[in-house]
Amino acid sequence: MKIDFLKPRFTGARFDEHTLPVEIARDLAAYEELIIELAKHLWLTDHPGRERVPKGFEKGFSLHLEGMVGEGSAKPLLAWVAAGALVLPAGSANYFEQARDLVAECVSASAANQTLPANFPKNLLDYFNLFGRSLRDDEALDLPRPNNAPPAVLNPERRKALVLAAQRVYTKDVELSGIVEETDYAKQTFRLRLKDGPAVIVTLPDVFKESVRAAGGKDRTVATVKGVGVYDAWDRLQKIAETHHLELLPNAALADELEELMNLEDGWYEGRGKAPDKAHLAWATEELVKSFPEDLPFPLTASTSDGGLFLEWIQNPWRISAELLLPAHRCELQATNISTGQSEEAELDLDQDGNWPALFSFVRDHV
Numbered sequence: 597m598k599i600d601f602l603k604p605r606f607t608g609a610r611f612d613e614h615t616l617p618v619e620i621a622r623d624l625a626a627y628e629e630l631i632i633e634l635a636k637h638l639w640l641t642d643h644p645g646r647e648r649v650p651k652g653f654e655k656g657f658s659l660h661l662e663g664m665v666g667e668g669s670a671k672p673l674l675a676w677v678a679a680g681a682l683v684l685p686a687g688s689a690n691y692f693e694q695a696r697d698l699v700a701e702c703v704s705a706s707a708a709n710q711t712l713p714a715n716f717p718k719n720l721l722d723y724f725n726l727f728g729r730s731l732r733d734d735e736a737l738d739l740p741r742p743n744n745a746p747p748a749v750l751n752p753e754r755r756k757a758l759v760l761a762a763q764r765v766y767t768k769d770v771e772l773s774g775i776v777e778e779t780d781y782a783k784q785t786f787r788l789r790l791k792d793g794p795a796v797i798v799t800l801p802d803v804f805k806e807s808v809r810a811a812g813g814k815d816r817t818v819a820t821v822k823g824v825g826v827y828d829a830w831d832r833l834q835k836i837a838e839t840h841h842l843e844l845l846p847n848a849a850l851a852d853e854l855e856e857l858m859n860l861e862d863g864w865y866e867g868r869g870k871a872p873d874k875a876h877l878a879w880a881t882e883e884l885v886k887s888f889p890e891d892l893p894f895p896l897t898a899s900t901s902d903g904g905l906f907l908e909w910i911q912n913p914w915r916i917s918a919e920l921l922l923p924a925h926r927c928e929l930q931a932t933n934i935s936t937g938q939s940e941e942a943e944l945d946l947d948q949d950g951n952w953p954a955l956f957s958f959v960r961d962h963v
Contacts, residue, residue, distance in 0.1 A: 597676075597677070598660075598675050598676065598677050599675065599676040600673060600675055600676075601659060601674050601675055601676040601692075601693075601696065602659075602673075602674040602696060602739070602740065603671055603672070603673055603674070603740060604671070604672065604674070604737055604738060604739055604740070605670070605671045605737070605738040605747070606620070606670040606671070606672075606735065606736075606737055606738075607670075607735060607736050607737075607738065608731075608732065608734050608735030608736065609734065609735075610732070610735065611670035611735070614664055614670055614671075615664075615670060616664075616670050616672060617730070619730045620730050621661075622726065622729070622730060623726070623727050623728055623729065623730050623731075623737075624659070624661065624672075624674070625726075626723055626726035626727040626729075627659075627699075627723075627727045628657075628658075628659045629723065629726075630695075630699060630720060630723040630727055631657070631659075631692060631695045631696060631699065632654055632657055632692075632695075633720055633723070634695035634698060634699065634716070634717075634720055635653075635657070635691040635692045635694070635695040636649050636653065636654070636691075637717055637720070638691050638694050638695060638698075638715070639653065639691045641715065657676060657692050658676070658677050659674045659675070659676060659677070660674070660675050660676075660677045661673075661674060661675075662674070662675040676692070697741065697742050698713060698715065698716055699716075699739065700739040700740065700741045700747075700748040701713050701716075701741065701748070702716045702721075702748075702758065703739055703748035703749070703750045703754060703758070704741065704745075704746075704748035704749075706754045706757050706758050706761075707748065707749055707754055712758075712761060718761065718762040719762065721758050721759060721761055721762035721763075722759065722762060722763065724755050724758040724759050724766075725759050725766060725767045727750075727755075728750050728751075728752070728755040729755070729767065729768055729769055729824075730769065731750070731751060731752050731755070732752070733752055735751065735752075736749050736750060736751040737749070737750040737751075738750075752768065756768075756827075760829050764828060764829065765826050765827060765828050765829075765834060766826075766827055767824050767825065767826055767827070767837065768824070768825060768827065769822075769823075769824060769825075770821075770822070770823060770824065770825035770833070770836065771820065771821070771822045772788065772790060772796070772820070772821050772825075772833075772836070773790070773791055773818050773819065773820045773821075774788040774789045774790040774791055774795075774796075774818065774819060775788070775789045775811075775814075775815055775817070775818065775819070776788060776789075776808055776811040776812050776813070776814070776817070776819050777789050777795060777812075777813070778812070779800065779808055779809065779812055781800075781805070784799065784800045784801075784802075785797050785798060785799055785800050786798050786800050786808050786812075788819060788821060788836075791818070793833075796833055796834075796835060796836060797835045797836070798821055798823075798835070798836040798839055799823070799835075799836055799837055799838060799839050800839065801839055804839060804842040807819075807842055807844055808842070810844070811844050814846075814890075816846060816847050816848065816849065816850075816890065817844055817845065817846045817847075817848065818844070818845045818848035819842060819843070819844055819845075820841075820842070820843045820844075820845065821836060821839055821841070821842055822839075822840050822841035822842075823836050823837070823838045823839040823840045823841070824836065824837050824838035824840075825837070845885075846885060846886065846888075847884070847885045847886075847888045847894075849894060850884060850885060850888060850894050850897075851881065851885045853894075853897045854877070854880075854881040854884065854885070854897055854905075855881070857872060857877060857897065857898075857899050857905070858872075858874055858877060858878075860872065860899055864899070865901060868901065869899070869901045870901065870902055870903035871899070871903060872899050872903045872904065872905060872922055873903060873922055873923055875923075876922040876923040876925070877905065877922065879925075880905050880920055880922065883946070883952055887952050887953075887956075888956070889956050889960070891960070892909075892956060892959060892960060892963065893909060893911070893963065895907035895908055895909050895918070895959075896908045896909075896910075900919060903922055904919055904920055904921050904922050905919070905920040905922060906918075906919050906920075907919075907920070909959055909962075909963055911962065911963040912934070913933050913934045913935040913936070914931055914932065914933055914934070914962040914963065915931070915932045915934055916929075916930070916931045916932075916958075916959050916962050916963065917929070917930050917931075918955060918958075918959070920946070925945065925946045925947045926943065926944065926945055926946065927943065927944045927946050927951075927955055928941070928942075928943055929941060929942040929943070929944065929955065929958050929959075931958070931961075931962040940962075942954075942958055
């Protein structure tokens, strides 16, 4: 048995090609669970004295993504599929359809700041922590309503309002960066000091324990966490309840400075100045970031007029410079004592083994 059940419409830049990102599948799976639980609630409300729905009630309902239909940014067809010749309990279909329409009415009431439908139980509002969580700020999900009424529009703000109508916190997908400060292996959490904010407690799955241990206490290593954040009604982050991805970037501040040079174009300096070749600048950036010693201060960085990379350290009384010639992969080093005028020079072929450590040793000898 197959019945066309719902034709929602996703709007936003990600859906312009009439496709659905795979992460949206999580939202649709949560929607299916919400429909089942709401249909059960509606049946039990209509049958006082019964503690359970009829046998086969839940098994008879399954949503399948059949394809994209009609016009719009992305408009999938969700079909209700029952395997084989399964016979549903009498009246079951009506309750699943009622649940579908009630979800849309609930979203519509939230959009209009109206009281939620009385027959929608507050405990089921928690499903909106999952249903719609993948939507970004510029995206929305239109849910059809019966009798040709305007569709109910679910967006991040309305999803948040629905969740907070039942509890004090709500969740959403997050990506945050900061410094790993402290790890509590007993509680399987670590504290992440955000770049532009306070510290937050992050759940630590076993798969990320070694990475967190390696980054702990290193101010130069930035950890980027993707997962599920818990927020209060004032949009204050309480914690990261689920950690899905963790990436470490050593010497992050140096990487950020070098990344800025990637934006230079020819003529960057008063109409003159050759922009660094992006491929060779990327090579130099990778080598510097992965091998820069923790005991050396970061240099000032700049591009040279002929497209090279210039690094400079000023440590009284020394001024040390390293000019990386690109694409030749050679380095010209110079250290000058500002007080005495004493000067030392060296030249390195950075494609030869051991010469990156030699560059850092030259700098270390004068700082």
